[in-house]
Amino acid sequence: MIQTVATAPLPAAENYIVKKQRLQPETLSGTEKRISVVTGIHGDELEGQYVCYEIQRRIKEHPELLTGIVDIYPALNPLGIDSIIRGIPHFDLDMNRIFPGNSEGSMAEYIASEIIDDVKGSDLCIDIHASNIFLREIPQVRINELCADTLVPFAKRLNVDYIWVHGAATVLEATFAHSLNTIGTPVLVVEMGVGMRLTKDYCNELVDGIFVEMKDLGIWQGDVIEPKKAIVSTDGEVHYLNAEYAGVFVPTVEHWTSVKKGDKIGEIINPLEGVIKEEIFSDCDGILFTLREYPIVSEGSLLGRILERNGAAS
Incomplete structure (x- = not known):
């Protein structure tokens, strides 16, 4: 059933409305587990839209196998989704x-507060993000190190390639995931793909993992896959590649490939002068898990991230 999570008035007799789809068994005992799948916080991140569709499609094929509650929130920022704007339009x-959020605050704060109230208490929440238009990311879960003991076991079942445990100082306290994790609702933040696009293979892999989580929680009784074994790392094992010159970045390797120290990752070219301004090389042995998608770069632009192989643990 489709339910309204939050609504607030907008100019021109319109409303800001956040909706969810709730899937549940016909008869409830009151002890069912609940999983929430949330996406669309950023309007230019569209990978989660397909995930929301595919979860529902699979459940609707075999509703008799559903033994818990699945809440799907496709668009927490519906205005951003409609206009392909990362933030909330007109509010910058x-x-x-x-x-x-704040139930007595501005419209955006009120909506955020209502969302938190609705999602809290879930046995697990999956917060799906894509990258921006500039970078392509392999499917990964990003975790605050303060929550690692609770979240890493969940993340290992989600069928992603990589689990990145961040230092606490890198996690913003005002995020959706941090706000819920601090009150005891476990939230996994997923990053994958590229902004304004759908990467169907990545989406299907994540959906497979979500059904594994549902099976573990007792929400789904159907067959599920054996999730892939993810690489788990910390901040100290990730190397950043940044541009020293402005120009056009042309990669010379494929995304999500193994590289060795000294391997060439790409070039920054100058179309006006017809010269190579910079060659980019790996400074370690590892796996290239982030790669620049949008070719125009400025000095300091992020070109890629490499997970140092020797430091990675599974």
Whole structure:
């Protein structure tokens, strides 16, 4: 059933409305587990839209196998989704910087507060993000090290390639995930793909993992895959590649490939002068898990991230 999570008035007799789809067995005992799948916080991140569709499609094929509650929130920022704008249009505001919100605050703060109230208490929440238009990411879960003991076991079952445990100082307290994790609702933040696009293979892999989590929680009784074994790392094992010159970045390797120290990753070229301004090389042995997608770069632009192989643990 489709339910309204939050609504607030907008100019021109319109409303800001956040909706969810709730899937549940016909008869409830009151002890069912609940999983929430959340996406669309940023309007230019569309990978989660297909995930929301595919979860429902699979459940609707075999509703008799559903033994718990699945809440699907496709668009926490519906105005951003409609206009393909990362933040909330006309407010110049990143929605993922206003949680947990305030029921007595501005419209955006009120909406954020209502969302938190609705999602809290879930046995697990999956917060799906894509990258921006500039970078392509392999499917990964990013975790605050303060929550690692609770979240890493869940993340290992999600069928992603990589689990990146961040230092606490790198996690913003005003995010959706941090706000819920601090009150005891476990949230896994997924990053994958590229902004404004759908990467169907990545989406299907994540859906497979979500069904594994549902099976573990007792929400789904159907067959599920054996999830892939993810690489788990910390901040100290990740190397950043940044541009020293402005120009056009042309990669010379494929995304999500193994590289060795000294391997060439790409070139920054100058179309006007017809010269190579910079060659980019790996400074370690590892795996290239982030790669520049949008070719125009400025000095300091992020070109890629390499997970140092020797430091990675599974």
